[in-house]
Amino acid sequence: MSSKSERRAAREAVAEYHQAQLAALVQHVGEAVDRFRAGQLDVFEVDQVVFHYGRAAKELWKFCNASDVEFTTSLIGNGPPVDWWERGAPRRR
Template sequence: MGTKDERRAAREAVAAYHEARLAELVARVAEAVDHHRAGELDAFEVDEVLHQYHRATRKLWTFCEPSGAQAELTARVIRRMADEGEAIDWWERGAARRGG
């Protein structure tokens, strides 16, 4: 476990990542609502978007849970992904799984 300052910096990095990814998910909902208002999606289609948003945000929240050493580990994972140009597709992670 790092120093108090390292733990604080890790929590801040995870919080910033969480907020940025959450904003991307919210934008998906806003887009669906806009399409509904334009008559391009029906209420059921928007409802499915809302369900996918909810599933995705739960998974994102679990990933970003900033507790103790876990925040430092998560911050390292986030840094590694950024360095390697990788990203987790939280929207896809929230997709409904059919069957099985």
């Protein structure tokens, strides 16, 4: 069993990871809005990006809020990087 300070450190590591990954996801939305303002995307295309963002952010939230924060920290540090944008891609029919 880990100590209270180890769990606190793990929670902080996951929070930092969550913040960094969420910022990367928000970047996609910002780019879409910029392209909309430049006339490169229509409002429906921006809406699709916002929808995609919501799905990706939800997947990231589920990962970062798993019950075993120390296991999550080990996945962040030792596992392959996760492309949360890709993970949130809408399913094609």
